[in-house]
Every structure is written in C-alpha cells, then in structure tokens.
Amino acid sequence: MNRTTLSLIAAGTALAAVTAFAAFDGPSASGASAPEAAANLPVQRTSLLCPAPSISDIADTSYTSFTPVTPGTPSSGKAQLQAAGGDSADGTGTSQTSQGAKGSKGGKKTAAQPVLTPKAPGTPVTGDASGADAPALIGTADGKFAPGWTVQETTEVAAGTGRGLQGVNCTAADTDFWFPGASTAGTRTDYVHLTNPDDSAAVVDIELYGKDGAIKSPLGENLTVPAHASKPILLSTLTGVQQADLTVHVSVRSGRVGATVQALDDKAGGDWLAASADPAGSLVLPGIPKDATDVRLIALTPGGDDADLKVRLASPDGLITPAGNETLHVKSGMTTTADLGEVTRGEAGSLVLTPTDQSVPVVAALQVVRGKGDKQETAFIPATAPVGTRATSADNSAKGTTLALTAPTAAATVKVTASAGSDGGTPTTKTYTIKSGTTEEVAVPVPSGLKGTFALTVETVSGGPVYASRTLSATESGIPGFTIQTLPNDRGMVAVPTTTEDLSVLQK
Template identity: 45%
Template sequence: MNRAPLSLLAVAVALTAVTGVASLRPGEGEAAPVADRAPVPVERTVLTCPRPTGAESGSTVYTAYTPPTDGAAERDGDDGEDAGPSAALLPAPEYLPGDEEGGGAAGGGEAEPVVPLTEPGTPVSARVDDADAPALSGTAERELAPGWTVQQTTVVGSGPGSGVLGTACQAPDTEFWFAGASTAESRSDYLHITNPDRAATVVDIVLHGAEGPLDSEAGQGLTVPGGASLPVRLSTVSPEPQTNVAVQVTARTGRIGAQIEAVDQQLGADWLAPAAAPAGGPAVLPGIPAGTRSVRLAVYAPGDEDVTLDVGLAGSGGTITPAGYEAITVPAGTLTAIDLENVTRGEPGSLVLTPAEGSGDGRVVAAARLTIGEEDEQEMAFVQATGPVGTRASAAGNTASGTTLSLFAPGDAVEVEVTWSAGAEGGESVSETHTIDGRTTLTLTPELPEGAEGPFAVTLTPRGGTLYAARTLAVDEDGTAGWTVQTLPDDRSTVAVPETAPDLSILMD
C-alpha cells in the first residue's frame, strides 16, 4: 500500500533533478552548433619538453609564461590560502628498451618542479646546467592554463652540436610529421618521444625518402612507459643513409610529445619541430631571418596524388616568385629537397608554398633548414610549415638584444596588438599596435621600458585577418654565439562548448 506514494515521490525528485540536466541534442529552434559558440578559456593544458642535451658543456634556460586571459577560471585555494603552483614541469625519466628502471608515473614522484608558475602575466625563468637533465612534462590548470607556454633554450659551448638549440615545449598529440630530418653520416638526429600520461603507450616510426617509405621494422611497436621519455636515433630505424627524410610518428594509444634533435658535424645543432600539414591551403614557413646564407627546403606529399607547389617569397615589399624556383613538384608518397641558394638576398621573409590547380587536396609536410654565418662559423636552424596565429599566440624566453619577430599577412592587411611582458626579474609589460600590409612580412624588435630585466614573453593578438608569425632568438653567451627560430601558431587557449538547457524528454528514452 505504501509503494505508490514512494514511487510518485521518486518521480517528483527525478523531475526536479533533470530540469538542471544539460541536453546536448539540438532540435528545432535550439541553439547553433558547437562551432558557432563563443569560445571559453581552457582550464587544463599539458606540455612536454624533450631532454635538453647530452653535451657536458650544455646549459639550458627554461622560461614559462601564461598571458592574462579574461574569464579564465581562478585557482581553488584551501581555506582562502594559495593551493601552490598550478603550472609546473616535472622530470620524465629517460627510458631505454630493456631498462626496467626507466620511466615511472607521470609527475615524477617527489621531484622538484621546474619553472613553477603562480600567476599569469609574469614569466618565470630557471637555468639547468646538468648534462643529465631529463625531459619534462607537466600541467597548468585553471587561470594558468590558457596559453601556457614554455621556451627551452640550450647553449652548447664545445664539441659536436655546439651552438644554440631552442624549442617551445609542445602539447601532446597522437601523430606528428617532420620534414628535413636526416640519417646521413654527417648527422646524428635523435627523435625524442615523451609520454606525459600514466599509462604506457606504443609508438610507430616510419621514415620516408625520395623513393617512398624506407622499409624497416626497427621503428615499429616501441613501448614508452608512462611519464617517461624515449630517445631514438633515426639512423637505427633505417640503416640506409639518407640526406633528407620525412618522419611520421604515431601513438597507437594515448598521446605523446615528439621533437627531433638534429646534430650536424659542421653546422651545429637545433631542434626540428613537427610541421603543420594544411589541406587545400598554402604551407607557410614564416621567419626566415635576414642574413640567411642558404635555405634547404624539404617537402613531403603524404597523399595519393602528386603535388605541384607554386613558390612565393614574402618580404617587406610584397610577395615575389623567386627566379629559378618558381614551382616544385613532389611525387605522391615521397620527399623532395632542393637548395634555395641566396633566395632571400639578405632580406628577411616568409616562404609560401601554394598548391597548383589539379594537385588534389594539396597537403604537404614542409620544413626548411637555414644556415647563417660565414665559412666554418656557420650554424643551422629550422623553420617548419605552421598554422596561423589565430586568436592569440605567445613565445617566451625572449631577450632584449637578440629577439626579432617576423609577421606575415598572406591576404589583406592585418592589425595586430604586440604585448611584451615584464621580465622574469622585474619590469612592466608594454603593448603596441602594428599593421602588416597584405602579402608582406614585417620584422620587429622589442622596445622595452626601463626596469625590464630577465627573459620576457611576447603575445600577439590579431584584430581580424590571417596572420603567421615566428620569433628568431640570437644568443651570445660565454663566447658561444648562435640562433634559433620558433613559429607562433594559435595557443589553443580557448575551446567552444555547447550551450545547455533543461530537457525532460530524457525521461522518455
């Protein structure tokens, strides 16, 4: 006799509860698709950084920064007290197959965090002189997550690979593509794979040369324990020496970070970052510095159709077709490399590779090895095809005397706000607005207010239009001079989320 009243009460409670349940099923008259939503700041960002270097004379500076973001979620403290650093990197121990001691849970146990960040808008910097310094991985949460960026800059004073190596720590993913790596005898290229998660993952590496894939089982089924980093010398993946190769890295489960440490016996060393591979649009390589002595362009076509690319060079006065390098044809599934001697004629610029009509989706993986300097004092750096700045992009680790920005507008003119942050050791931020004329590249150097000390960050915020950007960092430390280039794609600081609304119809399913 009491069951009916209890059932009615349960239904009433359920009806009350579901009026607050989100319905994500669009119907007539309901809100627009997710893509049309106003973006909101992300609340969690994960980054991985490769092992800096194995050189005894290496010294690495890490600089972390999160730009201020309107609407970013604040940290939750304990009884009103600060809950501690919400953005920090922790060691990811190196793992070699058969090394049962390698690896470990993500987060590095009780290890001390590197460059812990406690507030947006102020960079934090730290120097590491340990030749055995490990790879790093870490997480930024709540208001420190949107746009969290970490620059890793290493100076090697002597020996093979001496010079400057620079890279921005990267967000993990399931697949990465590289162009411009090498298994030649003059190169010692290492692919560094970092697993930021607790579960182990299995990774496949495939090399592609001028004739297609380089058959090898050595790069298949490589296990990377949770929280560990695995270095793989590319010449062990395919024993046949190749001057130029493209590299495909795929995680069968989970996600990874992947970057290539390229070391040349004559040209020093630098990091080769993954390339963006846009479909249907141009591949843009911004940030070729003034004074570049040579440009070796490597392009891989991953699709089933040959791709012909019209070559453009965008300088301060407009975009031209360089004489002798008007177009490049890349057979499907192969890599093509060409030396663009004196293509910039001493001027800074951006390379633009536009698919010609009839080239399928036009998707390519492209990067360029740049050399600068004279005779036996030349050093190399890399710039890869990248995505546009989008909503916002930042680069940390800048120095007052060694930083140059390259900004390229492929279409109409673009107005961009450039904000130079305070230094890690003091100062205040300063913002300025610049206009980049259509189809031109504008170069900028920082003008900092008095009192700015230590490494600082730069943030780009376009006001409409499409913008590509890169930062060149020249370093001269203790007699070792060198340079490195990092592109500045969108920082993925926001995400579109669906609107929610009460939906009683879920009780009818």
C-alpha cells in the same frame, strides 16, 4: 585524427563541468528561444612535454614558463614542470630527477622537486639545468595558469656536435607528427624524442621517407614508451641508409606522446625540428632571417597523389617568385627538396606554398643556415598554423629577439604585448599593420625597466590570417648562434556550445 582535433577534444573534456552545468540550466519563463552561439571560454587544464635538452656535457639550458593574463579564468590554479620518470626494465622502478632532487631508493619512486613552479600569470618564471643528464620534463597547469601556458627550452652548446643555440617550445601530447628536414647523413646526429605523460605505456611507430619513398625500417615499429617516461631514438639506428633529407612520421598505435626531432650537425650547428602543421594544400613557413646564407625547402605529400606547388616569398614589399624555383613537384610519398640559396637577399621573408592546380595535402619545413665556412649555424622553420586569436612566446631578451609577422592573403592589424620581466619590469604594447602579401620584421616592444627575460603575446586584431615566428640570436666566438620558433595559436580558448534542457529526449 589530427592534432587540432585532439587538442579540441582535450579542451572540451577539461570544460565538461561548465557544459554539464549549462545543460541543466532550464528554459526561461518566456518560453523557448533561438539557440545561442558557442561561447569562447578559457581552457581549464593544459599539459606540456619538454624533451631532454642535450647530449653534451657542456650544455647550459634555461627553461622559461609563462601564462598570459586571460579574462574569465578562475582565481585559483597551479602549474609545474617535473622530471619525467618511468618503470625500469626489471620492473623495480626508477625516477629521472632534476638537479637538486633525490633519486629513488630501494626500488621505490620518489617525487622529484618541480623544475619550475610559476607564481602568477603575466610574469615569466625561469629555471636552469646543465650537462647531458638534464631529463625530459612533464608539465601540467590548471585553473588560471592553463590558458595559453607556454614553456620554452633554450640550450647553449659551446663546442662539438650541434654547437650553438638550440630552442624548442614544449609541446602537447598527440598521436600523429610529421618532421620534414631530418637526416641520417654521416655529419648528422638526429634523435626523435618521445615523451609519454600518461599512466599507461604508449606504442609508437616511426616511419622514414627518403628521396625514393618509404625506407623499410622494422626497428621503428612497435616502440614502447613507458608511462611518465621519455625515450630518445637515434634515427641512424633505424636504418643503414644514409640520406641528407628525410621526412619522419611518428604515429601512435595506443596512448599518446609528445614528439620532437633534435637535429645536430658536426660542423653546421643544429637545432630542434618541431612538427610541421597538419598536411594541407597551402602552407606558410614564416620568418626567414634577412642574413640567411642558405635556405633549403623539404616537402612531402603523405597521400596517394603528387602535388604541384607554387613557391613564393612574402617579402617586405610583397609576394615575389624565387628565380629558378617558381614551382615544386612533390611525388607521392617521396621527400622532395629545393635549394633556395640566399633567397631573402638582405630582407626578412616567409615562404608561401600554394597549389598550382589541384590541392593536395603537403607537409614542409625549411632548413636555414646563417654564417659561412666553419662559422655556420643551423635552424629550422616548419610550416605552421596562423596566430588566430592569440599566440605566445616565452624567453625573450631586449637585444637578441626578432619577431616576424606575415599576412599572406590580406592586410591585418596585430597587437604585440611584452610582459613584465622575470625579475622586474612593466608590460608594454604596440600595434602593427601588416600589408597583404608581406612579411614585416617588427621592432619588438620591450618592458620598461626590464630585468630578466620577458614573454610576447601576439593577437590578431582585424584583417586576414597572420603567421609569425620568433628568432633568438646569441653570437659567440664569431658564430651566429640562433634558433627559430613559430607562433601558432596558443590554444588558450575553446568554443563551448550553449545548451538547454530538452526533456523530449527521455521519450525517445
């Protein structure tokens, strides 16, 4: 079962009360009528999981929470982020707490103070942590805070392994994740962070796929993640094989988890690697920066068939084929790479992968490098789902934010709204038209009178599917620190079928 299916199931469960009410709404006096179309209604509950931000003692982390204003939501609700905690090995119980919160005493858990407690939709709320002891977070939102709730975790590390800017969108729990772009090379320190939001333990398998296929790793089987706890797994402890490019598959035997890979390099910085979109025959990887000095494509087909892909770059002028990388042959179960170099050549672009003939499901990601020599910094762009009705991005600044929009198959009109600032400012909106087959790096709207950070919501107004990503940049000591997050649909709305009373079922 894929992530999209599980998300819909969760949303449908949250709206059970609405559906149940509709089921007992009797037919009108005029008699039976034709079935009505499903209604799109706001979700009523959302859960998000944020991994522990850093292993560095000099890390500074900011959290930004935002819920867009959504018509039709209840007038009440709440949202909060709290430190993950779990049972200790001796069964006495422990609790990871945020800064300023007291830990457990006498073998009993104590409630940690929320790291963030949003006050109202439409306005971001921020919080901070520092050092290597900042815990993973488990967040819940209901009522008016649930539709489109987004939390961004951004960390600055001044020096050492993974130095630079690292960012990740806190994710929903699921049962299956693919991460092309991980590594066990000697210069890399990669962790898989697993966070369990539920009341019972989850059992997880971690599989590794290298250039020659699956890598035997018994240590990655039957891993237990305690209830309400988070566990970082160092990839190099699962295998003695050193490979520059790996695909990591996280599958859950029981329960569910949030999963993200933290990829850190000794010299080239690092970032969070989010899961690729579900395996598909065609993929879009949006928002390669115009000044990228090296771009590397990592792909894997998890099924039993090989895949042959056409590789194209959606540039500001249209779809072009990178010289020397017109196609990519991906052998079944083997991680395949392609060095694209300075593929954007001074203009932002997005990679579009389509089958040359037979469509075979593939997962993929890009490893993107900016800078040269000892001033390199790395980020990742996984294949992603389209914006759809709406996507949301938190933690944006007036000068350090870049938004890339891609319309790979047909022209599209997109509305982008900048929220109020976390400390003040008035929302503003701009509309853009993206030509078919192009990527546009748009001038991000900024709230008037901005104070603090702001959120962006991207809405597809008309036309074909739109894919998007947001880049944050912060150059320090000559090093171009940056992090990229894709903007898939924020899952704020769910289709709920209209039902009517049918007493005939009682006679069957």
